[in-house]
Amino acid sequence: MRAAIIMGSTSDLPKMEAAVEILKDYGVNVDVRCLSAHRAHAGLSAFIEEANSNGTEVIIAAAGMAAALPGVVASQTVLPVIGVPLSGATLDGMDALYSIVQMPSGIPVATVAINGGKNAAYLALQIMAVKHDEIKDKLLDYRKEMEEAAMKANEEVIAKFS
Numbered sequence: 080m081r082a083a084i085i086m087g088s089t090s091d092l093p094k095m096e097a098a099v100e101i102l103k104d105y106g107v108n109v110d111v112r113c114l115s116a117h118r119a120h121a122g123l124s125a126f127i128e129e130a131n132s133n134g135t136e137v138i139i140a141a142a143g144m145a146a147a148l149p150g151v152v153a154s155q156t157v158l159p160v161i162g163v164p165l166s167g168a169t170l171d172g173m174d175a176l177y178s179i180v181q182m183p184s185g186i187p188v189a190t191v192a193i194n195g196g197k198n199a200a201y202l203a204l205q206i207m208a209v210k211h212d213e214i215k216d217k218l219l220d221y222r223k224e225m226e227e228a229a230m231k232a233n234e235e236v237i238a239k240f241s
Contacts, residue, residue: 080211081134082203083110085126085152087117087142094165095141098196105204105214110135116142116151123148127155136210137203140188141196143167146175149188159206161199162188 082102086095092113102109110130114123130138138156141163142148149162164175172193180190191198201218208215 080106080136080207080214081108081110082137082139082207083112083126083130083135084139084141085112085114085123085148086140087113087115087146087148089113091141091143091165094194095139095163095196098139098163098200101197101200102203105217107204107207107214114148116147117145120151123151124155127152130158131156137161137206139163139196139199139203141165141199142179143172143175144169146178149179149190150182150186153182153186153188159203160188161202162190163196163199164190164193166193 084095084099084102086092099109099111110126112126114126116123127138135158137159138152139161140149140152143165144167146162146164149160153160162179164172164179166172167175176190176193179188182188189202191202204214204218208218
């Protein structure tokens with residue numbers, strides 16, 4: 080079980096560390112790279128070529144501002160690519176969101192919320208769960224835990240206002 084997380088800049092790492100940890104908690108081997116689509120295009124292409132042949136099942140690509148990275152990655156692989164738009168110094172990440180969701184037909188990038196690294200990890204796990212029952216079972220358990228926590232919170236609200 081293998082996934083890759085690619086960021087456009089080292090400044091993106093704090094927003095993506097939780098995604099790395101979530102994937103690792105599910106037993107997924109995670110290759111993490113910082114490869115700008117604009118500044119390190121040859122290294123990016125080499126890494127994508129490697130991912131295409133080393134058992135990687137899904138790629139998460141996180142970038143801000145112009146956010147070309149997820150689209151460039153998707154243009155070089157048929158592996159599922161999940162784009163994470165990141166907030167930057169301007170436009171609070173809306174620029175990155177629009178860039179990632181507006182991919183041309185035939186080169187899709189699944190897109191999560193601005194700074195949505197955690198959901199990118201969970202979406203990657205859902206994609207891998209199609210093939211790996213151990214991930215599927217663990218995701219189902221996690222969903223059950225979330226439901227139980229939500230129902231407990233509901234009971235506390237009822238008790239407080241009854």
